[in-house]
Amino acid sequence: MSVTVKIPTPLRKLTNGETSVDVDGATVKAVVESLESSFPGMRDRLIDESGGLRHFVNIYLNGEDVRYLEGLNSPVGDRDELSIVPAVAGGLR
DSSP states (O other): OEEEEEOOGGGTTTTTTOSEEEEEOSBHHHHHHHHHHHSTTHHHHHBOTTSSBOTTEEEEETTEEGGGTTGGGOBOOTTOEEEEEEOSSSOOO
């Protein structure tokens, strides 16, 4: 399944300046793993040491915060859109 991921400015150095990328994955976690395969270092910016979404990162699936869905296990469909949004007070390095 191809999913479009909107990349925020702080992470574009990992995607060679791309503002959005298309990757495969059946869940949000699988999409993050696909991002990591294509753009090494992405997972560390999004996922903490315990395997959860970092507190200063929000991921929206078609406009819905995945924390209010099934978190990283939220299923994604073909042509869905994920938006990575860093919290204003935090940082992505």
